[in-house]
Amino acid sequence: MRGIATYLGAAAVFAAAFVHQAQAEEVAAPLGDPARGEKVFRKCAGCHAVGAEAANKVGPQLNGLFGRTAGTAPDFTYSDGLAREGRNGLVWDYDHLDAYLENPKALVSDTRMNFRGLKDAQDRHDVLAYLRQFSDNPRDIPEAEPTALSKEVDLSAEVLAIVGDPAYGEYLSSECSTCHQRNGSDQGIPSITGWPTEDFVVAMHAYKAKVRPHPVMQMMAGRLSDEEIAALAAYFAELGH
Amino acid sequence: MKLNRRSFIAAGAATAGFAAPMLRAAGKPRVVVIGGGAGGATVARYVAKDSKGAIDVTLIEPTRHYYTCFFSNLYLGGFRDIESLGYSYGKLASGGVNVVHDWAIGIDRDAKTVALAGGGTVPYDRLVLAPGIDFVEGAVPGWSVAAQNKMPHAYKGGSQTELLKAQIDAMPQGGTYVMVAPPNPYRCPPGPYERISMVAHTLKANNPTAKIIIVDPKEKFSKQALFEEGWDTHYSGMIERLGPDFGGDKVEVNPDDMTVNVDGEIIKADVCNVIPAMKAGRVCDMAGVNDGNWAPVNGHTMQSRMDENIHVLGDACAQGDMPKSGFSANSQAKVAAMAIRGALTGSKVFPAKFSNTCWSLIDADDGVKVGATYEATDEKIAKVDGFISQTGEDATLRKATYEESVGWYAGITADIFG
Numbered sequence: 241m242r243g244i245a246t247y248l249g250a251a252a253v254f255a256a257a258f259v260h261q262a263q264a265e266e267v268a269a270p271l272g273d274p275a276r277g278e279k280v281f282r283k284c285a286g287c288h289a290v291g292a293e294a295a296n297k298v299g300p301q302l303n304g305l306f307g308r309t310a311g312t313a314p315d316f317t318y319s320d321g322l323a324r325e326g327r328n329g330l331v332w333d334y335d336h337l338d339a340y341l342e343n344p345k346a347l348v349s350d351t352r353m354n355f356r357g358l359k360d361a362q363d364r365h366d367v368l369a370y371l372r373q374f375s376d377n378p379r380d381i382p383e384a385e386p387t388a389l390s391k392e393v394d395l396s397a398e399v400l401a402i403v404g405d406p407a408y409g410e411y412l413s414s415e416c417s418t419c420h421q422r423n424g425s426d427q428g429i430p431s432i433t434g435w436p437t438e439d440f441v442v443a444m445h446a447y448k449a450k451v452r453p454h455p456v457m458q459m460m461a462g463r464l465s466d467e468e469i470a471a472l473a474a475y476f477a478e479l480g481h
Numbered sequence: 482m483k484l485n486r487r488s489f490i491a492a493g494a495a496t497a498g499f500a501a502p503m504l505r506a507a508g509k510p511r512v513v514v515i516g517g518g519a520g521g522a523t524v525a526r527y528v529a530k531d532s533k534g535a536i537d538v539t540l541i542e543p544t545r546h547y548y549t550c551f552f553s554n555l556y557l558g559g560f561r562d563i564e565s566l567g568y569s570y571g572k573l574a575s576g577g578v579n580v581v582h583d584w585a586i587g588i589d590r591d592a593k594t595v596a597l598a599g600g601g602t603v604p605y606d607r608l609v610l611a612p613g614i615d616f617v618e619g620a621v622p623g624w625s626v627a628a629q630n631k632m633p634h635a636y637k638g639g640s641q642t643e644l645l646k647a648q649i650d651a652m653p654q655g656g657t658y659v660m661v662a663p664p665n666p667y668r669c670p671p672g673p674y675e676r677i678s679m680v681a682h683t684l685k686a687n688n689p690t691a692k693i694i695i696v697d698p699k700e701k702f703s704k705q706a707l708f709e710e711g712w713d714t715h716y717s718g719m720i721e722r723l724g725p726d727f728g729g730d731k732v733e734v735n736p737d738d739m740t741v742n743v744d745g746e747i748i749k750a751d752v753c754n755v756i757p758a759m760k761a762g763r764v765c766d767m768a769g770v771n772d773g774n775w776a777p778v779n780g781h782t783m784q785s786r787m788d789e790n791i792h793v794l795g796d797a798c799a800q801g802d803m804p805k806s807g808f809s810a811n812s813q814a815k816v817a818a819m820a821i822r823g824a825l826t827g828s829k830v831f832p833a834k835f836s837n838t839c840w841s842l843i844d845a846d847d848g849v850k851v852g853a854t855y856e857a858t859d860e861k862i863a864k865v866d867g868f869i870s871q872t873g874e875d876a877t878l879r880k881a882t883y884e885e886s887v888g889w890y891a892g893i894t895a896d897i898f899g
Contacts, residue, residue: 411831414527414815418808418836419892428888455868456838459854462866463834 272369280358280367286392287353287439290374298439299353306375308332310348317434317480319424321350337371338364354430392446399445400438402470409475412468415460416476424480433480440473509537510825513595513605515585515764517542519551520794520810521611522573522897527818529577535826539579539603541595545569547898548638551807552890554672555842557635557646558679559686566638572899588768590788607821610770610785611794611810612762613637614668617774620758621661621734628736632753635676636668648752649683655690656751659741661732662697663756666775668796668805670703671851673756675841678708681716682844695722696743698730703804704841704851710872711843761797775799780857781833782820783813792817801861802853809837811893816857833857840886846876848883 281290287298294301300313311318311326318326325348330336340347341364343357358364413422416432424433432440446452447461448469464472514525517540525540532538547568555561570580581603587596594602616626616634624632635645649658658680662673677695684691693716702708712720723729728744734755735741741748760774770776770785776793777786778800785791794817795810803809816833823830838852853867870882 407829408831411819411829412834415812415834415836417892417896418811419838419889421892421895423895425891426888427891428884428886429892456850456852459852459866459868460836463854 272365272367272372274366274369274373277366277368277370280363281370283358284355284367287355290371296436298435302371303374305332305337305371306334310336319348319350319352319426319431321348321352334368337368341367350425352424352426352431354426392442392451393449395442395445399466400441402466404437404467404470404472404474406471406474406478408468409471409473412464412472413475413479416472419456422479432476435473435476437470437473437477440476441469444469444472509535510606511537511539511604512607512609512821512825513603514538514540514609514611515542515595516611516613516762516795517544517547517570517573517580518611518613518795518810519549519807519893519897520796520814521609522547522570523811523814524609524611524792524794524818524821525578526573526576526897526899527815528821529573531818532822532826532828534577536822537579538577539581539605540570540573541581541583541585541597541603542570543582543584544639545582546639548642549807549894550636550638550642550672551669553635553638553642554676554679556642557649557676558682558842560679560842560845563643566642568894568898570898576899585764585767588764590768590790593790605790606825607790607792608768609792609794609817609821610762610764610768610776610797611814612764612797614759614796614805615762617758617760620664621732621755623734624661624736624755624757628734628755631736631739632734632755634756635754636672636756636759645752645754649680650687652684652688652691652751654688655692656688657692657694657749658684658752659694659696659748659750659754661734661741661753661755661757662695662699662702662729664698664730664758666805667756667759669839670804670806671708671839671841674702674704674708675843676754677720678711678716678841678843681712681719684719685716691719693720694748695720696729696732696741697722697724698732700725703839704849704869706872707849707870708841708843711847711849715844715847759796761793765793765797772799780835780862781816781859783817784820792821801855801858802864803835803837803855803862804839806837806839807897808839808893809835811897812836833862835862838889840882840889842883842886846880846883848879848886849874850882850886 288302289295289297290302294303296316300316309326310330310332311322341358344351344353344355419429420432424431444461447457450458512528514521525538528536529538548566552561552566556563556566574580584598585595586598594604596602633641633645635641660673660677677693681693723743731744733742734753739750739753741750741753761771761776765771765776768791770787770791770793776798778784778793778798779786780800783792783794785793794813796805812835819830822828835855838850840848840850842848849870851869854865855862856865
C-alpha cells in the first residue's frame with residue numbers, strides 16, 4: 241500500500257483520495273523527489289536510457305515504462321524470465337517496479353538485469369518519481385534532457401569506428417564462455433549476449449583501463465587489443481538475437 | 482602387418498587382435514578423444530561444433546555419469562547435493578560427438594588406432610588424451626588404491642566424494658580428521674585447503690569438539706594467507722597443520738588400525754583422507770607420451786612433445802605455468818580444438834590464449850579467488866598477468882565472490898557438457 245500511495249504522490253492531489261487515513265502521515269515522508277531521482281538514475285544509466293531519443297542499450301529504454309507489460313519494449317531481446325513474466329501478465333506498476341528495483345532477482349529469478357538492487361527505499365521512490373515523468377506525460381519527453389551518456393572511458397572515434405570481425409570474435413569468445421553463458425542466462429555471472437556493440441566496447445575498455453573494478457575482467461580485458469574488443473562486441477551482439 | 486611394440490601396449494594377449502588397422506572412412510578426418518572431463522568433453526564439443534560436421538569426433542569415456550571434482554568440496558560442506566555435480570553426455574551426442582562408453586586399453590601410434598576393452602579399434606588422425614590424474618604408487622607408505630575405501634582420497638569426483646562425506650558425518654564426537662596433503666604438482670592447488678575449510682564448516686555445526694590435522698609435505702600452499710586468516714576467524718582452535726618442519730614430509734599410514742605415523746608420532750584417526758602424489762592418468766603411460774610423471778606438450782597447440790598426432794590436455798600434461806584445474810583444462814581444450822581444426826580442415830588458427838581462475842569457499846558466503854592469464858611461448862605456457870583476493874576484504878565482497886563462483890560453475894559446466 242505504501243508503494244501505491246507514493247506512486248500517486250507524484251500527483252499529490254489524487255493521493256489523499258486513495259490513501260487510508262491512518263497511513264496518510266506515513267506516506268507523506270517518502271514521496272519521490274524526481275530531481276534527486278535523476279542523480280540516483282546514474283547507477284542505471286550504464287545500461288538504460290530514458291528521455292528524448294532514448295534507445296535500447298544493454299537494457300531496454302525506459303520511456304513509457306509505467307503501465308507497460310514486462311518484456312515488451314520494442315526491438316529488445318529479453319531474458320526468458322522477463323518474457324515469461326510478461327506472458328503471465330506482469331505489468332510494471334509502482335509496486336512491482338519498487339520490488340524489482342529493491343532486488344531484481346527476488347522478483348524475476350532469471351532476469352539478466354545484473355544489478356544488486358537499491359536497498360534504500362527513498363532511492364527507489366526518487367528514481368521511480370524521475371522515471372514516472374517519462375511515462376505520465378509523453379508529450380513532455382521531447383523537451384526533457386536526454387540521458388547523459390555515461391563516459392566511463394574516453395574512446396577516440398577511431399576506436400569506436402572499428403568494425404569487428406565476428407569470426408575472430410567467436411574464437412576469442414571461447415575464453416568468455418567459461419563463465420558467461422552463451423544462451424544468455426545469468427546465474428551469478430552477468431549475461432553479455434545481445435548487447436549493442438558500443439556498450440560492449442565501452443565496458444571492455446573500462447575494464448582494461450581499470451575504471452571498472454573487477455579483477456578477473458580487468459585481467460581478461462587487459463590483454464585484448466582494440467580490434468579484439470571490437471571482434472568480441474560484434475560476435476556477442478549477434479548472439480541471442 | 483608391422484607393429485611397434487613400444488607404442489602399442491595391449492592390456493592382455495587376448496586384445497592383440499585389435500591391432501589390425503581398420504579401413505578409414507573416406508574423406509572425413511577423425512578426432513578421437515580419450516577422457517570425458519573438463520578437457521576432453523570440451524575439446525570434443527568444440528571440434529564437433531566448430532567444424533560443422535567436417536570432422537568426425539569420437540569421445541571414449543568409460544562412465545555414463547561424470548561427477549565434477551571441482552565444487553565437490555562444497556558438497557562436503559553441505560552447500561551442494563551430489564546430484565548437482567553430475568553430468569551425462571547426451572548433449573555432446575546430440576551435438577554430433579560419437580560418445581563411446583568404454584575403456585581404451587591400447588594405443589598404436591604407428592597405425593593411429595585406439596583399442597577398446599569392449600572389442601574393436603577406433604582409427605584417428607588426431608588423438609586427444611585427457612585422462613586426468615592417477616596416484617603415484619607407494620607415494621604414501623602403507624596406502625594403496627586398495628585402501629581407498631578405508632582411507633579415501635576423494636580426489637576424483639563421485640563415489641569417493643560420497644564416501645568421505647559419509648565418514649565425516651559418522652565421526653564420533655570429538656574425533657579426529659586427518660588429511661595427508663599431496664606434494665606439488667597436483668590437481669587443484671587450493672583444493673585440499675578448501676576441503677579443510679568445508680570439513681571444518683560441517684564439523685563446527687555437528688561435531689564442534691572434533692579436531693582436524695593436516696599432514697603436509699609442502700612448506701607453503703596456495704592462498705595460504707587467505708585460508709589461515711579464514712580458519713582463524715571461523716574455525717579457531719579446530720585446525721592444526723604439520724608442515725615439513727613438524728615431519729609432515731615423513732608420513733606413513735596404516736589403514737587397518739586407522740593410524741597415521743608422522744615422523745614417529747602416532748596419530749589415531751577417525752577419518753583419514755589420503756591425497757597421494759599424482760601423475761598423469763594411465764592412458765598417457767599407455768600411449769608412451771610421458772616424461773616422468775606427466776606428458777610434456779607444446780603450448781601453441783597442446784601437441785605432445787613425443788608425437789605430433791597426439792594432444793594432451795588438463796591435469797595430465799606438463800605445460801608450464803598453469804595450475805592443474807578444470808578451468809585450465811577447459812581453456813587448453815579450446816586452443817587444442819582450434820589447432821586440430823586448423824591442421825585437419827585448414828580453418829584459421831589464431832594465437833593461443835589461456836586463462837584460469839580458482840575460487841575457494843572458506844565458510845558460508847566467504848569466497849576467495851586467484852587467477853591468471855597465460856600465453857604460449859616455444860618453451861612453455863607462460864604466465865602473463867594475475868590477481869589474488871586480499872586478506873581483510875569486507876563481507877560484501879566475499880559474498881559477491883562466492884556468488885560469482887556459483888555462476889562460474891553453471892557457466893563452465895554448460896561450456897563443457899553443453
